[in-house]
Amino acid sequence: MWDLVVIGGGTAGIVGSQTAAALGAKVLLIEEERTGGDCLYTGCVPSKALISAASVAAEARAGSALGIHAETRVDFPRVMDHVRAAIRHIEPVDSPDALRKAGVTVRKGHATLDSEGAVSCDGEKLPSRNVLIATGSSPRIPDVPGIERVQVLTNDNVWELGELPERLAVLGGGPVGCELAQAFARLGSEVTLIHSGDRLLPREDPDASAIVRSSLETDGVTVLTRSRAASIEPGGAGGTLTTTDGRTIPFTHLLVGTGRVARTAWLDGSAMALDDRGSIITDKHLRTNLPNVWAAGDVTANPRFTHTAGVHASIAATNAVVGPFRTLPSHNPRVTFTDPEVAAVGNLAGARSQTIPHTHVDRAVAQGRMEGFTRVVLDRRGRVVGGTVVGPRAGETLGEISLAVKLKTSASALTSVTHAYPTYNDGLWNAAIAETSATLRKPVVRRIMRLAAKIRTRFRAPGR
Numbered sequence: 302m303w304d305l306v307v308i309g310g311g312t313a314g315i316v317g318s319q320t321a322a323a324l325g326a327k328v329l330l331i332e333e334e335r336t337g338g339d340c341l342y343t344g345c346v347p348s349k350a351l352i353s354a355a356s357v358a359a360e361a362r363a364g365s366a367l368g369i370h371a372e373t374r375v376d377f378p379r380v381m382d383h384v385r386a387a388i389r390h391i392e393p394v395d396s397p398d399a400l401r402k403a404g405v406t407v408r409k410g411h412a413t414l415d416s417e418g419a420v421s422c423d424g425e426k427l428p429s430r431n432v433l434i435a436t437g438s439s440p441r442i443p444d445v446p447g448i449e450r451v452q453v454l455t456n457d458n459v460w461e462l463g464e465l466p467e468r469l470a471v472l473g474g475g476p477v478g479c480e481l482a483q484a485f486a487r488l489g490s491e492v493t494l495i496h497s498g499d500r501l502l503p504r505e506d507p508d509a510s511a512i513v514r515s516s517l518e519t520d521g522v523t524v525l526t527r528s529r530a531a532s533i534e535p536g537g538a539g540g541t542l543t544t545t546d547g548r549t550i551p552f553t554h555l556l557v558g559t560g561r562v563a564r565t566a567w568l569d570g571s572a573m574a575l576d577d578r579g580s581i582i583t584d585k586h587l588r589t590n591l592p593n594v595w596a597a598g599d600v601t602a603n604p605r606f607t608h609t610a611g612v613h614a615s616i617a618a619t620n621a622v623v624g625p626f627r628t629l630p631s632h633n634p635r636v637t638f639t640d641p642e643v644a645a646v647g648n649l650a651g652a653r654s655q656t657i658p659h660t661h662v663d664r665a666v667a668q669g670r671m672e673g674f675t676r677v678v679l680d681r682r683g684r685v686v687g688g689t690v691v692g693p694r695a696g697e698t699l700g701e702i703s704l705a706v707k708l709k710t711s712a713s714a715l716t717s718v719t720h721a722y723p724t725y726n727d728g729l730w731n732a733a734i735a736e737t738s739a740t741l742r743k744p745v746v747r748r749i750m751r752l753a754a755k756i757r758t759r760f761r762a763p764g765r
């Protein structure tokens with residue numbers, strides 16, 4: 302009898318099984334393909350490796366503004382070698398061997414769940430006290446007439462490209478679409494991004510969306526918002542896409558980044574409750590509607606990020622093994638790795654906010670990268686409840702804002718922490734200082750300060 306059977310060996314499955322094993326549980330992890338999941342093979346790692354190569358090309362080209370003139374030639378097969386090397390470097394950490402060393406038994410096979418919530422692997426029943434479902438998500442392919450007649454690139458297969466796409470049409474202006482559209486444009490593809498919403502990255506601060514759009518356009522991406530693919534006609538090396546607003550876009554390659562669908566088809570024989578988008582419904586302890594069945598990561602309706610998958614799986618596994626004591630964290634940091642990066646956490650619409658444009662952040666001035674901003678969102682008591690940073694390496698400043706949100710830190714407490722100069726974190730410090738100064742300027746605070754000064758003068762010992 303297993304204490305916990307974990308289904309799926311991506312980030313959620315790996316972290317969940319390791320957490321339970323560390324708590325002394327007897328744990329089996331079932332993975333049908335290879336451990337490592339989306340993040341390692343088809344998501345974060347390859348995309349960030351591609352983006353890094355593309356950034357080098359972009360920086361070399363932008364160097365002339367700083368007096369450096371460089372010739373760039375993109376060797377796409379070598380770029381893809383770099384992508385594969387990054388995966389290979391990280392692979393051992395997520396391997397079955399590493400899991401076994403952590404005390405997890407790993408089995409390759411296809412898992413199913415019956416109507417009682419009992420797990421089978423390739424038809425063999427596996428008695429278990431608890432089950433953790435971590436089967437992730439797949440790309441959602443939009444229902445466009447003709448799309449079935451062309452080859453569609455998604456994050457699953459784009460890494461197999463041997464040649465740089467000549468003309469790339471990208472559907473979707475979320476993180477996948479924006480990150481990859483910019484990267485391919487910087488590597489030399491002619492890119493058109495077609496997005497149904499009225500702004501890119503719709504979950505982020507509108508000012509961040511505007512900067513990302515402008516940056517993509519500077520890199521040569523044609524950005525079409527409030528637009529969808531109405532039909533696709535195969536032809537030539539690829540095809541032609543006609544948009545809902547009547548434009549025709551010839552492409553050699555079509556890349557889709559229009560959201561994700563939870564991988565739940567294998568649950569068909571079970572009584573698992575799913576929401577209207579097909580994601581597993583969980584409570585604050587990550588329990589599903591089935592007794593002793595838990596779920597974490599992309600297969601649930603929670604935000605789809607690697608760190609979220611890992612943290613949630615650790616919570617679910619602890620709750621499964623020890624008892625339902627741990628609940629979901631209230632804040633979810635995230636970074637979109639466009640250039641500039643967009644980093645955000647917590648509540649983006651608190652009582653008020655303080656914004657420091659990066660024209661006032663000396664590191665940004667020195668680097669010639671002043672397009673971004675740091676915005677801290679505060680509650681009525683002046684505590685940090687969220688924030689957005691847009692700029693190079695914005696993700697590195699996010700840790701401090703996340704800590705402030707988690708610890709309910711006040712702006713004045715942040716003000717009292719000395720920040721090294723000149724760093725992008727100066728933006729955060731200056732936002733906190735701006736908030737503290739605004740508080741000190743309030744008439745009621747001024748009256749209190751004047752009163753305090755009078756009292757001090759009255760009771761000061763003579764000669765001091």
Ligand SMILES: Cc1cc2nc3c(=O)[nH]c(=O)nc-3n(C[C@H](O)[C@H](O)[C@H](O)COP(=O)(O)OP(=O)(O)OC[C@H]3O[C@@H](n4cnc5c(N)ncnc54)[C@H](O)[C@@H]3O)c2cc1C
Pocket residue numbers: 308309310311312313314331332333334335336337338339340341343344345346348349410411412413435436437438456477564567597598599600605606607608609610638
């Ligand atoms: C292009 C792209 C870039 C991304 N970049 C980032 C980023 O920079 N930062 C970030 O935080 N997030 C990023 N993400 C999101 C991140 O990749 C996912 O949130 C994360 O990988 C989800 O992990 P998971 O364990 O829930 O699912 P997965 O990694 O998908 O793992 C699920 C596993 O379950 C297995 N499985 C499925 N069904 C069964 C079954 N019936 N039996 C046995 N095994 C099964 C699958 O084979 C798979 O290995 C990105 C996503 C994409 C698409």
Ligand SMILES: NC(=O)c1ccc[n+]([C@@H]2O[C@H](COP(=O)([O-])OP(=O)(O)OC[C@H]3O[C@@H](n4cnc5c(N)ncnc54)[C@H](O)[C@@H]3O)[C@@H](O)[C@H]2O)c1
Pocket residue numbers: 443472473474475476477478480495496497498502503528529530557558559560561604605606635636637638
């Ligand atoms: N840096 C990161 O952390 C990172 C990077 C990539 C992906 N991810 C994760 O993966 C998830 C999936 O990313 P995604 O970008 O595929 O999905 P998404 O849902 O975040 O964004 C897709 C966008 O495409 C638009 N869209 C939908 N259908 C369309 C159509 N037919 N034509 C044009 N536009 C259409 C939607 O308005 C939506 O804003 C993200 O939400 C995120 O959780 C994270």
